[in-house]
Amino acid sequence: MTVTGDNIVRIGKKPSMNYISACVTLFNTGNDQIVVRARGKAITKAVDIVEMLRRSFIKKLKVKSINVDSDELMIYGKNVTISIIEIFLER
DSSP states (O other), X not given: OOOOGGGEEEOOSSOHHHHHHHHHHHHHTXXXXXXXXXXXXXXXXHHHHXXXXXXXXXXXXXXXXXXXXXXXXEETTEEXXXXXXXXXXXX
């Protein structure tokens, strides 16, 4: 799967339904594969969003793979490691 900015949904602080509708819109516009990406505290929200998509919105949705990584950032003069998850979805 090619990861481009066109098929990535980045999870943040907005309500979950915003991200669910973004995923559904991407699938409805012709993408067969998308990536749900989250960092830090948003990882649990990303997992919840994928589960809601699978159970309620797109029944034939498959989790192709899951990547787990981390980023090192400089916050207030300190190096901080932040976890990242990428969930690759296809239908």
